[in-house]
Amino acid sequence: MDFRLTEDQKALKAGVRALLERRFDRAALRAAVEAGGTLDRALWRELGAAGFFALRLPEAEGGVGLGLPEAVLVFEEAGRVLLPGPLVATHLAAGEVPGAAEGKTVVTRADGALVDWLDEADVVLREATGAAAVRPEDPLPVPVRSVDPLTPLHRLPGPAGGGARSSGPAGGWGPWAATAALLTAAEQLGSAGRTTETAVAHARTREQFGQPVGAFQAVKHLCAEMLVRTEVARAAVYAAAVTADPVEIAGAKLLADEAAVRCARDCLQVHGGMGFTWEADVHLHLKRAWVRAERWLPAAAAEEMEAAALGEEAAGTA
Known part of the structure; x- marks a missing residue:
């Protein structure tokens, strides 16, 4: 596909x-x-x-x-x-x-x-x-x-x-809730992409010891992991949007929540001390990611859906 x-x-x-x-x-x-x-x-x-x-x-x-x-x-x-x-x-x-x-x-x-x-x-x-x-x-x-x-x-x-x-499958999971979870995952994906871009831009321009901080291996690895995490979530969210399958939406929400939260944390790490200040926008992405992760299918409910689907699949092939 x-x-x-x-x-x-x-x-x-x-x-x-x-x-x-x-x-x-x-x-x-x-x-x-x-x-x-x-x-x-x-x-x-x-x-x-x-x-x-x-x-x-x-x-x-x-x-x-x-x-x-x-x-x-x-x-x-x-x-x-x-x-x-x-x-x-x-x-x-x-x-x-x-x-x-x-x-x-x-x-x-x-919710x-x-x-x-x-x-x-x-x-x-x-x-x-x-x-x-x-x-x-x-x-x-x-x-x-x-x-x-x-x-x-x-x-x-x-x-x-x-x-x-926030509700999960036991709380009236249906088409409305599934779509709400997917659109929330899309918002999380957008935030993860933005914090990845912000971290890379800062790593290219901020200098320490006479060179950009992006030249240091630890920072390179952080930025690379952010990109991979974001693109994996993107593939899952886009695929779930095409299939509209509830289990795939649950998986997409899990991956997008993880990407948004962890990319914001890593972006803050790349910024160093200034990332913790009120003037930097990184904390706004992290705080919004925390709130979204707990709404419209939080991790525990999404994991239950994935586990139940895997169990049914295993039982069907036994």
């Missing part, structure tokens, strides 16, 4: 990157951090106008008419720049929630007991049923201190919240 991008897919990827470079550059990223969980509604509507949320809707319904592989490419670019907001939930609500496709309505969705961007959302849905997650008779949601300044979190009490952690 040929997983190389078509010319149209390359153009889509380049177009989204150009849009985000224009509308969400480093200055905008830092402004979003300082805003402390306030969503840029103008940017959200611009994303809607560009077809970000309506990408997979049929053209007859006002959408772009593309498929899951193209959505993965778009979300990879979003992850690359750490675009904030409930992107996955709003994208998946397009065609179901009025205004979501156009970016006029911000939709978030409960177990946690929900992100609750204060900024116009519509909040339950994870499995799609019904309202916050009802008037429910106790007030409790703010949770998020490690990522660009992902405000709340815990939903009582029946609205469900389980204490």
